[in-house]
Amino acid sequence: MVVLVLTRQLDPTADLVVEELTRRHVPVVRMNPSELLKRGSFDARIDSAGTWSGELEVERGPLDLADIRSIYYRRPDKIIKPEENSYSEKFAQAEADAAFWGVLSSLPALWLNHPDANRRADNKALQLSVAAQCGLDIPVTAITNKSTSARRFAAERDTVYKAMAKPAGTTTNGHAMAIYTSPVVPNDIDESVTVTTHLFQERIPKSYEIRLTVVGPEAFAARIDAHSAAAALDFRADYASLTYQLVEVPPRTLESVRRLMSEFGLTYGALDFIVTGDQWTFLEVNPNGQWGWIAHETGAPIASAIADLLEDPCLTLSYAAI
Known part of the structure; x- marks a missing residue:
């Protein structure tokens, strides 16, 4: 069985997961969908039972669709990037998207995360509504x-x-x-x-911020303290001024986060909170948010947790029961 990693050519964060899977001797294939019709091929057929079979021709050779156990959707480029805004190029891209993502979606494989789940969860207005319904405080x-x-x-x-x-x-x-x-x-x-x-x-007045990285059953909460005016308003504005430490998540907050993740169908999410005293206020969830910098700054074993999930999709069963 194979782990399929879908991402662009330069992705240091995906590299960490590929390296961890390789260290464990887990078969892993990394591909950028943009290369599919340039250097590879796609061939699939469906039987009377509704099961798709076939293969992807990738750089390392043919990949049997039946061998794919899990799919890590990281930062893939589009299958076709139209060079001109022509009807034919747009149609070709739409056809390739429908074929590639449609067949992959039908496979009995774990997604981290499925792009449809990412798109739904990426809506900020919907996030706030669902977060409140799941018991989280919102601004x-x-x-x-x-x-x-x-x-x-x-x-x-x-x-x-x-x-x-x-x-x-x-x-x-x-x-x-x-x-x-x-x-x-x-x-x-x-x-x-x-x-x-x-x-x-x-x-919201803040004591500090939290980046909570959830990977299946695992949750890594990094406290982020800002030491500049710009970072105090938005930590992305001045990463050099930030300091980090791992902290525990209040049980009721974690329970609500689990409900939110389940509601959106996410196996991975990077959530941002403001902490004031002992109150955690939800800001947003990034369904495909970056985590490499948090792992680097805190030592949190996020790459290992992602590899665990991709190697053993059955872990999602215990996650769903939490």
Whole structure:
């Protein structure tokens, strides 16, 4: 049986998992779907019982679909990247996507995570609703493109603006663009807010932040202390100023997190919390969030936990029962 790792060519985080699986002598195939139709091939047939069989032709040779026991969906590129915005190229991409992801989804394999589960869980508005229903504390939040409503919200409480979607494109030095959490006062809000919807949120006083990395039955909570003004507002703005330590998760919080993960169908998630005194306030869950930096800073055995799950998908049965 084989572990299939789907990611782009340069992915140091995926490298950690591949290295751990290789150390355990677990067969692992790493591929970038963008190479499928350039250097490989895809051939599948379905029988009368509804079972797909066939093979992927990858760099190391043919991979029998029946041998795939688990799939690590990390950072794959699209199967086809249209060079022109033409109908034929868009159609070719849609056909390849439907075939590749449709057949893989039908296999009796563990996904960490399935891309459909990632897409659903990546909706910030839905996250907040589900988190509250699962028993987690959430910030007071408004989503609006009405300037009067936005100004009223900001006048009633300390407020921050947060992006709901990931910005497209890269900066001039090739890094992915990022929009950091920003403080907002009523005078900042003018009629330009009507151009699109904005998420405004109560600014929670914080003792520190938590990045909680959940891998099946395992949960690794890293306390993050910010030592600069920029990082105190959004730790992504100044990683150099941060310090870390592993801490325990309050049992009731962990129980609610388990419920949230189950509701979204996630076997992996990176959750962010603000801690004030003994209260944990949920901010968001990143269904495909980065974890390599947390493992590096804290020594948390996250790569080992992911390898455990991919090597033995039966671990998800005990996870579901927690």
